[in-house]
Amino acid sequence: MRLGGETTRSIRPRSDGSGFAVLDQTRLPWEVVWTEIKTAAAAAEAIRTMQVRGAPLIGAVAAFGFALAIAADPSDQGLDAAATMLAVTRPTAVNLAWALARVRRAVSPLPHERRAARAWAEAVAIAEEDAAMCEAIGRHGLPLIAEIAKRKGGRVNLLTHCNAGWLATVDWGTATAPIYAAHDAGIDLHVWVDETRPRNQGAALTAFELGAHGVPHTVVADNAGGHLMRRGLVDLVLVGTDRVARNGDVANKIGTYLKALAAADNGVPFWVALPSSTIDWSLPSGDDVPIEERSAGEVTHVTGLGEDGALQRIRVVAPGSGAANPAFDVTPARLVTGLITERGRCAASEAGLRSLYPEAA
């Protein structure tokens, strides 16, 4: 996607397999900084500190990190240790465990000396496939926006939460892929961007991306969505997800559930975009999705650019008051109009998912 004057992806593997570079998302939108990752420990730290975030990108970075670990120690014990170190970095996005299991399946039957090259090739394949899946999500989601544009005969207003854009994936994004596809096809659209407290992925990242691509957008406080929907100012809510349970329940950034409730009350379609690497077939419902509990400091303080151009961290909560910080919530399938995947659109239900993925166990 576009970044400054160039076209780029969110992750840049070195052709010799010695490491990869990622965009440090804790510095965006203020600075574009590429961070070199050369060890599995550095990959784990980048995921843990959210220099990289977003379910599909977490999976890709974990895969490359695992490959680096396997190059350093291809033994079974080495594989166990590296997989555990990477797996515990963040709990909610299933893409992380999915990517580690995939690399492990690819290398386990091989002799030690062939494991490193195979692991790196698998990580590259995961990244390439993610970009292709997101592009396909764009193709399958585009008609939803085109139909509204045709019916309305004017500008289509979308609302999105968090960052499910190309920064959260390898390229294109999940929720943003249909938006970019529609915008590039000449459809007049505008995106309401939820700021997404406490870490402000909407205000900092989605707004940054949409701006770089020339997509008209407006950042709103997280609490504005219901009001905008009641006023008829939202035609479609489109979000990503970190884990979809077998029954179509969807885990996503905290606050998504409230948007789904407001959308249902106002008859606004609520669609969720995902690559198949985000489906957790082992989970019967969203009740069992592990919800990440993050530091209270993310709620008590905000980070931003001061008048002097320096980054500042400011306390916004009364001194002495505690804070809780659940980072994700689960939207029940009954509130989801449908799912957009790389294979097409389906109902948010086990039957819907199986209609697109009949081979799933």
Ligand SMILES: CSC[C@@H](O)[C@@H](O)C(=O)COP(=O)(O)O
């Ligand atoms: C394509 S991304 C879908 C989700 O990963 C995204 O909406 C989200 O919730 C990201 O959360 P984050 O905590 O920033 O990793």
